[in-house]
Amino acid sequence: MILALESSCDETAVAIFNPAHGLVGEWVHSQIALHEAYGGVVPDLASREHLSHIGPLLQQALASVPAGTISKIAVTNGPGLAACLAMGLSAAKSLGLAWHVPVTGVNHLRAHAFSPFITLHAANPTTFDAEFTRLLPHLGLLVSGGNTALFSLDVPRRIRPLASTLDDAAGEALDKGAKLLGLGYPGGPQVEQLAATGNAAAFAFPKAVARRASLEFSFSGLKTSLRYQLEKMAPAEIERRRADLCASYQCAVFEALVRKSKLALEGGGYRSFGLSGGVANNMTLQGELTIMTKAQGVTFLRAQPQHTGDNAGMIAFAAWAERETGGVNEAGLALEIAPSLPLAVT
Numbered sequence: 078m079i080l081a082l083e084s085s086c087d088e089t090a091v092a093i094f095n096p097a098h099g100l101v102g103e104w105v106h107s108q109i110a111l112h113e114a115y116g117g118v119v120p121d122l123a124s125r126e127h128l129s130h131i132g133p134l135l136q137q138a139l140a141s142v143p144a145g146t147i148s149k150i151a152v153t154n155g156p157g158l159a160a161c162l163a164m165g166l167s168a169a170k171s172l173g174l175a176w177h178v179p180v181t182g183v184n185h186l187r188a189h190a191f192s193p194f195i196t197l198h199a200a201n202p203t204t205f206d207a208e209f210t211r212l213l214p215h216l217g218l219l220v221s222g223g224n225t226a227l228f229s230l231d232v233p234r235r236i237r238p239l240a241s242t243l244d245d246a247a248g249e250a251l252d253k254g255a256k257l258l259g260l261g262y263p264g265g266p267q268v269e270q271l272a273a274t275g276n277a278a279a280f281a282f283p284k285a286v287a288r289r290a291s292l293e294f295s296f297s298g299l300k301t302s303l304r305y306q307l308e309k310m311a312p313a314e315i316e317r318r319r320a321d322l323c324a325s326y327q328c329a330v331f332e333a334l335v336r337k338s339k340l341a342l343e344g345g346g347y348r349s350f351g352l353s354g355g356v357a358n359n360m361t362l363q364g365e366l367t368i369m370t371k372a373q374g375v376t377f378l379r380a381q382p383q384h385t386g387d388n389a390g391m392i393a394f395a396a397w398a399e400r401e402t403g404g405v406n407e408a409g410l411a412l413e414i415a416p417s418l419p420l421a422v423t
Contacts, residue, residue, distance in 0.1 A: 080138065080147045080172070081393035084127045084165030085157025085185050086223075087111075087118045088386060091134045093142055094393035099199040102141050103383065103390045106130040109263065116262045117252075124160035131168050147178060151396035154182035154406060155418030156223075162414040170410055181396050182406030185387075186420040188395035189219050190228060190236055192385070193351035193378035195394050212349040212376060218338050219420075220362075221354030222248035222265070225294050225334075226420055227341050230351075234402045236421040239341060240292030247330055248356045250296035254303050254326050258319060268323045269359050275324030280306060282329040284336070292337050299329050327361065335365050342373045352379040355386045 078101065083090040087108040093101040108126050112118050139147075152169035155162060166182075173180040197212075198205040215230040216239075225242040245253065248265055255264020260271075282302050303326055307315060315322070342350060350370045356362060357380055370377040384391050399405045404421075406412055 078142060078146050079149045079151050079393045079396055081151040081183070081389040081396065082131070082165040082169050083153045083185075083387055083389040083392050084131065084161050085153045085155075086161055086387055087123045087126075088388065089127045089130045089134060090387060090389035090392075091131070091138045092389035092393045093138055093147075094390070094397060096397050097202055099202060100195070100390050100393070102138060103388065104134045104137050105388065106134060113262050116256065118158070120158045120160055123158060124164055127161055127164035131164060135168070135172075147176065149179055149181060149396065150176075151181045151183050151392050151405075152412075153185045153188070153392055154412055155415030156185055157414075157416060159414060159416045162416060166412065166414055170412070173410060179407070180409050180412060182408060182412045183392045183395050183399075184404065184406075184418055184420070185392075186219065186224060186226075186418070187236060187399065187404055188391040189221070189224075189353040189380070190217050190230065190351070190420070191395045191398050192353045192380035192391040193217070194398070195384055195390065196381055197378070198394070212378070214345065214347050215349045215351060216338070216341055216345060216347040216375075217351040217353065218334065218366075219354045220247045220334060220352070220356035222246060222252060222263070222356075224354065224420075225296075227292055227337065228420060229345065229347070234399065234404070236404065238420050240294065240337065242294040242296060244295055244297035245300065247294070247296060247334060248354070250300055250330055251327065251356070253300050254323075257300070257303055257307060258315070258322060265356060265359070268327055269361065271320045272324040272327045272361065275320030275322070277324040277328035279318070279321035280325035282306075282325055284329055284332050292341055294333055294337060296330065296333075299326070327359075331359075331362050331365055334362065335369050338366065339369050339373065342370070342375060347375055349376040349378055352377075353385065354380075357385045358382055
């Protein structure tokens with residue numbers, strides 16, 4: 078079985094994965110309430126929280142399996158906040174030394190890329206490899222607070238980046254928009270909640286795309302457009318029309334994601350499309366991509382809610398799924414953190 082640790086940002090997470098059956102269990106400590114007062118993650122506070130909670134989470138996890146059954150330790154070694162990554166890596170190395178088991182470094186972004194396939198494995202582990210291959214080539218959309226990327230996944234399980242954002246990530250754009258609108262942290266879910274009762278056509282925000290023929294994304298101009306719109310409105314009007322503002326702003330972000338995904342699908346001969354990352358929880362985005370992929374005739378896979386944010390379940394799964402691809406770092410006790418680790422080498 079594989080024991081996985083995740084501490085790249087503000088979630089301390091532990092998971093145990095059995096390739097023959099699936100995830101044995103997942104344990105998470107969230108820091109959202111701690112960082113809410115600051116409007117974002119404070120690295121020093123985050124690393125202290127990891128230090129306080131990783132031990133108790135490990136105790137809970139290890140109590141669920143017989144002693145001596147862990148054969149590998151997987152840990153996020155990047156990308157992420159350096160001090161936070163170091164906490165998880167130190168714990169992984171300590172356990173590796175104590176138990177004489179190998180330590181594997183997992184790329185957090187690549188783990189997101191594989192996360193939509195976790196439920197496919199859970200449904201029938203014995204046939205997973207064949208089912209997985211049947212869905213390739215695969216187009217993936219990773220949408221989170223720190224990353225927005227389109228990538229392909231082919232038969233050798235090789236990830237090839239196709240496009241990313243030239244500035245803000247989609248989740249970051251939603252959070253920054255929420256802040257401009259006077260909403261709390263994290264902003265994306267609050268924008269979604271208000272947008273559900275608003276009119277998405279009420280404000281004509283620019284669609285957040287780079288060049289029309291390019292797959293690249295760009296969201297900074299959208300944020301600026303929202304700021305200019307709010308400067309023209311009185312506080313009372315902003316309050317009265319906040320739902321419409323949220324709906325229109327969210328619509329502009331999602332139209333870019335759907336349009337670029339459709340453009341990539343049309344030219345790639347893909348059999349499946351995957352949605353991962355924290356923004357994947359947004360029901361509106363899920364609905365729009367469901368319609369788009371159905372029209373394109375491809376299978377739509379999305380990461381389950383517990384595997385969209387920072388979680389150890391996807392770290393454990395990726396360590397197993399990429400065991401023969403070279404996508405994981407087998408440096409063992411020589412493993413180092415890589416705060417700026419890319420999705421894949423182009």
